[in-house]
Amino acid sequence: MGQLRQPRRRLxxxxxxxxxxxxxxxYLYLLPGLLIYGxxxxxxxxxxxxxxxxxxxxISQPVFTGLGNxxxxxxxxxxxTALFNNAVFIFFYTVLPILLALLLTGLMTxxxxxxxxxxxxxxxxxxxxxxxxxxxxWRWILNPVNGPLNQLLKALGLGAWAKAxxxxxxxxxxxxxxxxxxxxxxxxxxxxxxGVQRIEPTLYDAARIDGANAYQEFRYVTLPGLRSxxxxxIITTLIAALRVFDLVFVTTRGGPGTRTLVxxxxxxxxxxxxxxxxxxxxxxxVLTVLILTVSxxxxxxQERLTREE
Amino acid sequence: MTRYRFRDLGGVILTYLLLSLxxxxxxxxxxxxxxxxxxxxxxxxxxxxxxxxxxxxxxFVKAWEQASxxxxxxxxxxxxxxxxxxxxxxxxLTGYAFGTMRFVxxxxxxxxxxxxxxxxxxxxVIPLYYRMRAVRLTDTYWALIxxxxxxxVSFGTFWMRGFFKNAPGELIDAAxxxxxxxxxxxxxxxxxxxxxxILTLIVLLFMWTWNEFLLALVMVSQEGLRTLPVGLAFxxxxxxxxxxxxxAGSLIVSGPILLVYVIFQRYFIRGMTAGAIRG
Numbered sequence: 001m002g003q004l005r006q007p008r009r010r011l012x013x014x015x016x017x018x019x020x021x022x023x024x025x026x027y028l029y030l031l032p033g034l035l036i037y038g039x040x041x042x043x044x045x046x047x048x049x050x051x052x053x054x055x056x057x058x059i060s061q062p063v064f065t066g067l068g069n070x071x072x073x074x075x076x077x078x079x080x081t082a083l084f085n086n087a088v089f090i091f092f093y094t095v096l097p098i099l100l101a102l103l104l105t106g107l108m109t110x111x112x113x114x115x116x117x118x119x120x121x122x123x124x125x126x127x128x129x130x131x132x133x134x135x136x137x138w139r140w141i142l143n144p145v146n147g148p149l150n151q152l153l154k155a156l157g158l159g160a161w162a163k164a165x166x167x168x169x170x171x172x173x174x175x176x177x178x179x180x181x182x183x184x185x186x187x188x189x190x191x192x193x194x195g196v197q198r199i200e201p202t203l204y205d206a207a208r209i210d211g212a213n214a215y216q217e218f219r220y221v222t223l224p225g226l227r228s229x230x231x232x233x234i235i236t237t238l239i240a241a242l243r244v245f246d247l248v249f250v251t252t253r254g255g256p257g258t259r260t261l262v263x264x265x266x267x268x269x270x271x272x273x274x275x276x277x278x279x280x281x282x283x284x285x286v287l288t289v290l291i292l293t294v295s296x297x298x299x300x301x302q303e304r305l306t307r308e309e
Numbered sequence: 310m311t312r313y314r315f316r317d318l319g320g321v322i323l324t325y326l327l328l329s330l331x332x333x334x335x336x337x338x339x340x341x342x343x344x345x346x347x348x349x350x351x352x353x354x355x356x357x358x359x360x361x362x363x364x365x366x367x368x369f370v371k372a373w374e375q376a377s378x379x380x381x382x383x384x385x386x387x388x389x390x391x392x393x394x395x396x397x398x399x400x401x402l403t404g405y406a407f408g409t410m411r412f413v414x415x416x417x418x419x420x421x422x423x424x425x426x427x428x429x430x431x432x433x434v435i436p437l438y439y440r441m442r443a444v445r446l447t448d449t450y451w452a453l454i455x456x457x458x459x460x461x462v463s464f465g466t467f468w469m470r471g472f473f474k475n476a477p478g479e480l481i482d483a484a485x486x487x488x489x490x491x492x493x494x495x496x497x498x499x500x501x502x503x504x505x506x507i508l509t510l511i512v513l514l515f516m517w518t519w520n521e522f523l524l525a526l527v528m529v530s531q532e533g534l535r536t537l538p539v540g541l542a543f544x545x546x547x548x549x550x551x552x553x554x555x556x557a558g559s560l561i562v563s564g565p566i567l568l569v570y571v572i573f574q575r576y577f578i579r580g581m582t583a584g585a586i587r588g
Contacts, residue, residue: 025491029406030418033399033462040437040459041425047436058439104327109320119328121574123335128570128577130520132538133559136545137342140552141357148341148357186335191582232582243429246522250542264431264523271435272527284432291429 048288051281058275069282079283081258082266085173086242089262092177093184093241098233100181101188105226106218110196110204120193123186131183135250138179142166166252172259176251180244184237191229199225231302238294242287263287346556353552368557376554378561380533381540388453388525388536389518396461396514397507403462404469405495409481419470425463430523433460438527452528453536457521461514468580472506473499509580512573519566537562 052069056062073079126134141148144164153162165175203221212220245264248254254261254269263283271280341357346368348361372378406412407419437456441447476499484494500507525536535543541558548554570577 023412026406026410026412026415029402029410029491033403033466034418034421036399036455037422037425037459037462037466040456041433041463042421042459044433044436044440045424045428047440048432051436104331107327108324109317111317111321113321113324115325119332120578121570122332123328124574124578124581125339125567125570126335127581128516128566129339129563130522130538130541130566132520132522132542133563136541136555136559137338139545139549140342140345140555141338143549145550146354151357182334182338185331187581189331190578194582239429243431245431246538246542249522249526250545264429267431267435268523268527272438277435277439281435284429284435288428288432292427295427 045288048281048284051278052285054278056277058277062278065278069279070286072279073282073286078258078261079263079266082261082263085260085262086244088173089177089180089241089244090238092174093180093244094234094237096181097184097188097237098230100185101192101233102223102226104189105192105196106214106222108193108196110199110201112197116193120190124190125186126183127187131246132250134179134183135247138182139166139251142175167256169256169259172252172256176248176260179247179251180241184240187236188233191233192226195226195229196222227302227305231298235295235298238298239291242291242294342556342559345552346560348553350552368553369561372554372557372561376544376548376558377532377535377540378537378558381535381537382561384450384534384540385519385536387450388457389515391454392457392461392518393511393514396458396465397510399458399462400465400469400510401495401500401503401507403466404471405473405499407466407470408473408476409478410491419466422463422466425460426467430460434523434527441528448529448531448534450534453521453525453534456524457518461518465510465514468510469503469506472503476502505576508573509576512569512576513580515569516566516577 051062053064053066054062055065055068142165144150144162144167147165149165150162153159163171165171168175199221203225204217207217207221243264244262245268248260248262248265249268252260254265264287267280267283267287269280270276270283337358344358344361345353347364347366349365352359352361373382403422407415433456438447441452446452480498480502481494484498489497520538521536522538522542525539526542529535529539541555541562544558545555
């Protein structure tokens, strides 16, 4: 039976779906999607690389500068500040939410409890909201005049700590970063809680019989069991940290000074405000390469770990 | 045995406590802005979580009529509906081809689509803007609709291919023997099965399109063409102090998303935790 089916299936798949169907049928299905995608997404990506080799103000004739824009950005203190701030955001968007979510997952019971759907749905809400709304909400919470955070501090007798969080040279970056932590931790928790429930319960029984304490149980059963969830969490939050734009645009516009400037905002400002288009394209290329590199790196590490087992 | 049960009970209580605490942290900021939309400025100064003495709708009326949120809302609908509908249709077609057919270059073409999924939109928007300007499409809805279809098809292809690859091949075979061609096999046999996958795709694309900010910020400068997120961002830049209006505006922006989320939250969470990467 299997042998009989074999040749027919291959034929079906080589020539579209049906025997005798034309070879181009597959391409016909692709054509409309490919056309729009190619024209409005893929070709512009290639163009960005090309733009990055020119000096251009968006109006006059572009001047070829080779790698000049890249040489310029290495020495541009503003770009380096943006790069540094994105690195700080990795701490707030990736490290902090994942550690927090892991800690909470470790403390929670692994039994599926009634009401979990409700908690899951609630924790996920910041993920589906527009970042502009998130920014507006937090700008109000952190505002110096009668913002809820300062009100709370005063009520606790810590009035001296009240400040203009987003306008403060020391506190603006952690404040915007903290908003990122707030957005991402629910996402990580939802991932990990679901992941824990997929771990084989007998593994925990075995650990208990071996006399493992709570920490060892977490370290040797829970953590390895959450590997694929961790990879998803790391990649998603890393990309979010590197791409921050809407939130900075709404809360601080990169200020005070360049204290909260990030790469995406630097790109937008250069491309569309100060018309340094070629340079902006070079920064965009760097951002793209960074994002692709970290994604591939995380996936490679994951693959290697899986193979070692 | 009793010891375990006791330990379990403690764990259950602790779990509910932690979940409630962090759910509250996720929710209180939204609750405070929700309440603020119904209060007066004076009431807001009195406390973030105090209930308004009277549930006023003044701020909503003012935001809708005077602060142009009616225009922004209209733009958001005009952009989101065609983007979602067309992207889903095109993605079903491309996903079907990649998932069930084999043809020369299919691997490479699929990688081509994946690139759009991984590359950040910042690397697309600069040339896109200048090209659009050259053909006089900036400051039109086309400049918002067409690129977002392209972007959505990139994710949609990846998503629908996953579905079609796992669809039972015997079904397709049976349909072909019954005299279906490739299109009727898709339409009559596979699409009814694909409903959960398509529904997930619809809600994800709707959310991404509704919340999209960078493209709408760059492509249009006319007030009447601005979508809700961009409108809200500019409104907040001008009127930082008008908290009830800002709050009402925020609720107008998030209302439709929250409504869809409440109905389809299972699909949201499944989609976002499974196909988590998107540029």
